[in-house]
Amino acid sequence: MKLGLILKVEKIWSELRRKSVIESSSHISIIHPGQLSAHYERISRKIFRRVDTKIDLSNAEESADEINLWINRRVISDSFLEVVKKSMVSENKILFISTVYFQLPWKGEFYKYRGEKLFIGDNNEVSKAERSSN
Secondary structure, eight states: OOHHHHHHHHHHHHHHTSHHHHHHTEEEEEEESSOOOHHHHHHHHHHHOOEEEEOOGGGHHHHHHHHHHHHHHHSOOSSOOOOSOGGGOOTTOOEEEEEEOOOOTTTTOSOTTSSEEEEEOTTSOEEEEEOOOO
16 A cells, blocks of 8 residues: 555544535535424524525325436436435424535545456455446
8 A cells, every 4th residue: 555545544534524514515405394483493504504495295295206207407416316215205304414425536546457346444454345347
């Protein structure tokens, strides 16, 4: 293992842990069918910078689809993520959804000439990661 690569990865992880990086790359939504108290709305907006989304209970399936679309616009995935089911949309539930996106600069710097990629964790442990077949 090259010492320079290890130090670079450690630096990147320490930068990711900074609060400002996490805040700038996160999206939070509170989804509810009714009225939230004004006190709760003020606190959650200041702390979480959240988006308040009121849903229509008359069509739970459409509401679940809209919520899943919101999630998928903020998450990079090879397939559509169906996180919220129709049964989760009801008058007695509030959904708190948080997504965090990191564009990791070292993502493409794994050993490109090997069959497996190596990942260096927080404690400098080396793990093998299988390559995805596209």
